[in-house]
Amino acid sequence: MKLFSVSSPQNARAYSLYKQLRMQCFSNTPDPTRFSRNRSVSPSLYSRISPLGDPNQSMAPVLDQWVGEGNSVKKSEILRIIKELMAYRRFKHALEVSLWMTNEGRIPVAPVDVAMRLKLIFKLFGLEGVEDYLKKVPEHLKAPSVYLALLNCYTVAKSVAKSEAVMQRARDSGYATLPIWYNLMMNLHSKLGHVEKVEHLLNEMESKNIPCDQFTHSVCLSTCASASDAVGMDKIVAIMESDKHGTVHWRTYVIAAEGYLKMGLVDKALPILDKLEGLLITSKESSVILALLFRLYAEAGKRDELNRIWDVCKQKGKMGNKVYSSLLRSLLKFGDVEGMEKIYEEWESRGSHFDFRVPNFLIDAYCRDGNLEEAEAFIAREVLKGGNPTVATWCHLAGGYLKKNRVTDSVEALKKAISVIPCKFISQKNSLTTCLEYLESGNCMEKAEELINSVRVRGILGASFDHEL
Template sequence: MKLSRSSSIYYQKVLRDFFSSSSILNSSSIARSDSLYRRISPLGDPRVSVVPVLDQWVREGRPVDRQHIRFIIKELNHYKRFKHSLEISEWMSDKRYIPLSIADVTTRLNLILRVYGLEQVENYFNNIPQKLKQFEVYTALLNCYAHEKSIDKAESVMQKLRDMGCAKTPLSYNILMNLYYQTGSKEKLDALMHEMDKKGICYDNYTLTIRLSAYAATSDSEGIDNIMTKMESDPRIILDCNTYGVAANGYLKVGLLDKALEMLKKLEGLTTTTKRICVAFNVLLKLYAEAGKKDELYRIWNLYKEKEKIYNKGYISMLSSLLKFNDIEGAEKIFEEWELRGLSYDFRIPNFLIDAYCRNGLLGKAEALLNKGIEKGGNPLVSTWCCLAGGYLEHDQVPKAVEALKKAIVVESPSSNPNKDALVSCLEYLEGQGDMDRAEEFISLLTIQGIFSAVIHDKLFNYIKDKK
């Protein structure tokens, strides 16, 4: 069970705010840090160290300021450049330019988790000076355990916070509650809320949104009703588009269309006041499509265009929503709008149409759109080639499917495998054609790219040799 993008926004925001720098840089300080950041920014390859750039900065006699360093780390984190962020954090203290603060330690724990994993987090935590092991640091450790779904260790840290007398705010409870929600531990989630009640710790938006998400995930419409009533009647709680989105999604899951549409109307009412207007419209597009309301989908899209300049994420939302109705003609028109905008060529956008074409036997259109995207400088995704392979297999064009899967593997990451049925079909085809050399080449390529393990590789090769 996972938090959806919309249902977890409260939780993600509070953690981001809590674990980021405690001081906000003003525009002038950002400008002063710009020169160093511009030197570091182009080094996108995580295998290339940023330390030489930092050392050169110091050799030039330039100042090293904590706030500037924090700004750079925060910016790199935004772009998921965690290894470089960690290098900068370690350089900052190891060179003894800036002593570590509690906020720096919490940031580093999160970075170590991202780069090296939980074992190294624990090693680092065990060596932190005792004076720095305060509430914030234990809470950061709790967050690391929650991120890795290590329930026993997370509960142990939570007990430590209780023993320290620090479990007095919703934050640590929210982290643990979210872990229980993600792992389906409903009883433990309820027990934490009862503990908060007993201690007089007031629920906040995040507490109630996590509980709302849990009710929605289990299709508990009565629970959704109760939480929404509680939130709407509490003047301390500020409902936003994500709250209504979670509720609407939950009602749709149990077939309560009228209640879902009521939530979507309330969500739409927030588009005049929210700062996250693009998020609100994208949620509306997705949920009106799931509700089967095609007319409302187009109405929201036109309203979106009136109020806001739409970028790639908006087009992704509209295309994915239209194709839930298999409205290929409508999707083609939206795609043409996107092309005319001249935005950056994000291959996820043509990929929606390529997938739809393949599923509907329009392989010529799929190939034409693929080639057009490549000509424009786009880079096809793994899923692009897998869509084509599936379409080819469906229409008995197995040689083309083999070539498509080979191209998929070239851009494939070991954590996301191509469709196994497609792979099996291709291997069976090669075997049936007696093309064992090509089959061996195919298996070797799969192994090199991490799709097959060495054990599977050997078993397949032995099978092929027996066939020979």
Template sequence: MQMKLVRLLTILGSVSSQISHRNVSSISSYSTATENLRSKWRRRMSNSMNALFRRISPLGDPKVSIVPMLDQWVQEGRAVDKVQLRDFIKRLRSFRRYTHALQMSMWMTDNRYIIFNAGDMAIRLDLIHKVKGIEQAENYFNNIPIQLRGIEVYTSLLNSYVNEKSLEKAEATMQKMRDLALAKYPLVYNSLLKLYYQNENYEKLDSLMHEMEDKGIACNKVTFGIRLSAYAATCDVKGIEDTVTLIESDSSGVLEWETYFIAASGYVKAGFLDKALSMLKKVEGLITNKASSKAYDYLITQYAACGKKDEVLRLWELYKKNNKVLNRSYICVMPSILKFDDIESAEKVLQEWESQCEHYDIRIPNFLIAAYCRKGLLQKAETLIKRATLKGGKPDAWTWFYIVTAYLRDGQTEKAVDTLEEALVVRGDQRKPNEESWTDSLEYLKEKGDLEGAEKIIKLLRDKDIICVGVQDRLLNNVRVGKSNFDAIN
């Protein structure tokens, strides 16, 4: 009897085990199948929504609304996914298409009734500020329910004030975040630190960093970058050294080439070229051959500042070998080479660029035109301007400003005045030209005793609204009495 009972229990246990195993297998199989279906649905939705983004992408003009296109998408019976829409807003923001990003954000709540979380509200606040201004952003913030005004929303408001350089409101917002126990992350502090740095208020910057230290809030790479930039701006060599050492010893962070570049620029400004060169070598050690053009541009600029022509040329060849060279890099290397009055090398670089450029950017030959004019090589400057024009380049105001001085030095006063007028016409609504571009002309004419030529230029400057009536009168008086007070006249 006992043996039968044991056999019965054994059989029941085996059956139970099989049933249990089958149930677990069924549940696992069901779970896997469900996840596969979800994954397929996400892929289909993503592909469908990407088709919507492809419709929106070509509409680069912010004056053209994307709302009709979104409405049409829905009218066609197509589905929308809030996760994808959020991703689209992120993409539009990265392309600086803030108006369209805001339109999509508004459409999500006004037309699709999608419930926003705090992150969505923070992004909308930022977009409203960028598109409609700070007052509208403040109005939006004030209408957000208090319980939803978390760290993301307050940080967005703080960043808006920082971007407006509104110190008082930024500090008030920071204090409110302290009162609400929201000021506990480096991201929050970095915003105000940035504003203090921009305003050159280094005492408040130090005080805020001490507050972070007292609260045990760890610095991140942005914090260190701001601190290092402040030391570099004030030529505080010890501060630069200590901060670099601190960053190098921080095992939690990733050492980036920008750190050493900031340090190098500070050393150059302070006149410690050996220390600067040491930092630049460390920059090279952190960038790969495929590094961004930005890294090479910075290196070339700083080696030029250190007076190392061979290093400039070496880096330029290395960059060309491993990267597609952009116009921006030519704009960087041309003045770097010309710092050494190496016109021949600059001419070769310009020829390289002209042989492969798709769009003729007059800013690049302008560097060489300016060098020719400084050297009195007027014919070469004129020839280059003609060549640039034939290749599709359009001389800008600076092209003409450079050559005005060359004409004056060559005794071609009438031609200089005519060219200056051309420069001011081309200038259009651009920012006012550097005073040096025309004070040099006045100084030359004064020394030559050409009162009539100087008066023509002064009146022309007034006609083109470059100077006010008061400045015009002072300049005319200075010319007539033989003074050379053409600096700081505004």
């Protein structure tokens, strides 16, 4: 079997690595079986590969059988299958399919294959595996795409010296002519807090007439916001304003608005929000943009703007649960319980599929105001309607009880919270159990309140619960 269509010694070394990869590739916990949502992937070949979710099960016999049945193997199709496997984080299988594709002289290996393998090897074996593999790649295959993939590995690993060495080689070879090279380096330095290096890279792009793209804007804005650099923010926004093709992504406007608001510069954030709102007409993600507009206007303290945006929602019919939740969350920032009740009544009148995450905001508001009787009655009514309280529901109630020094009631609410946490979040169950122990012992009340508030405000139950709080 051949990894590269080159001389025999190179074949031997490459195949040795291939065997090592094959041995290591199939030893971890199986990924869940997934089926393709990409209609461009052949249903015949991919339907055979997709069910094989166990990483200990090799792809090679299935692929060999496919060929043995007289079917052709097109590289474009194999590449799509590899990308599909990568999308579902089935990196081991993706690497095996990539290696199989060019073995036995089926398809000549190309730089794009080497670049893809570097990414996969990095996912599976880290930088050591990447560097070992790269040593075995023939020089004629080390095209710009390969060095770009290598740079990506080094920047993700936060290896500054090696990243800068690859970037300098790209400059010297004339490769670094696209913004992606600079974006990777900027992202690295931004994460490490190297503000001056980010600015230096941006200036270098300007001097070489390399255009900024949305990722350039985003990383520069994030860097400036982290450093509270309003002047730097102004510079990037001016570059965005100079865009004549309307290609600035809505996420970039969100980062800019968040940065200004973080620095307390509301007057500079508002024009950015106007531009973000202007993208509602053309964006396919208008519901997400609406939700963000509610949050950002609330952070800016603009209560009236919430009403105006809500009217826009109703005109456009963009009123899914996510939009209702975002508006309720924003009204909660103003302590506008009456307004929240009105919006909740509108949501309830729509007869949508019941989702307890929506009323959770109103329950939170009642508990913060100390109106526990109303919260209790509200939960009881929603349960009678068929609703199922979530972890956040009971934690809001537990926090309210604790503020009133109703320790016994708080303990009971926390027991209910723990009972509805999915088993996979065992560490979070332990966190709440610890909180429960503090309460039952009657000691460390401040610590208990801190833990409850962690659930209510930030969501110690992980990212999957964040949207329900």
